[in-house]
């Protein structure tokens with residue numbers, strides 16, 4: 197367990213340097229908390245970062261003009277019953293078409309965090325199917341950006357961005373870093389593209405409920421609140437099928453509670469969060485896991 201105050205701890209010089217660099221980049225308090233989490237995960241046994249080049253934000257740029265901050269969001273502050281369904285790691289032939297079929301039949305909008313290389317190889321899977329949906333950047337090769345240099349992280353985002361723009365016909369506005377891992381270069385590379393970073397507030401617990409689909413449906417319908425971002429995957433391990441095969445009861449259950457499905461950008465537009473005073477903590481409690 198750690199929190200933003202830990203950055204004065206002299207046993208964690210890497211984290212302190214990271215936070216200072218991060219502050220210089222002008223990022224918000226929410227991201228500071230996320231940054232502290234990520235740094236901890238990469239500290240070696242003696243407190244040294246496993247990959248120093250990926251820890252610090254390269255404050256010398258290259259920043260795009262006018263681009264001074266990156267927001268990291270788990271969800272959106274809104275009283276409106278809006279929810280953003282997100283699907284990561286596709287497109288792949290195994291389940292992506294099935295997900296599109298369900299979303300089309302239920303007339304649900306979603307956001308797909310696409311892996312660029314997979315998109316380039318399976319472009320036909322998304323042709324004519326993304327009109328209602330939003331496309332986000334999930335890197336070119338599903339790389340852990342927190343372990344890459346700024347230049348390599350930028351390259352991962354650049355190639356995926358270009359593929360999404362070319363094949364889907366929409367420019368991504370959000371990065372979802374693979375594995376949810378954040379490092380300094382994750383933030384600096386996102387900043388170079390003007391992205392915000394979209395994590396999630398609730399995810400499909402496929403492993404937990406693989407053999408009990410009704411409880412997975414109850415879990416999602418019962419725990420999704422206004423402004424939630426739901427994480428699902430349209431490819432991957434076979435256990436993920438339990439979520440994809442039960443999308444219809446989840447969608448209908450949430451609609452019965454008054455929820456409307458929107459893209460991530462639409463969810464952000466509904467944000468009612470007041471500007472944070474300088475130095476304020478983001479929230480008293482963050483949902484973990």
Ligand SMILES: [Zn+2]
Pocket residue numbers: 284285334338374375
């Ligand atoms: Zn992923």
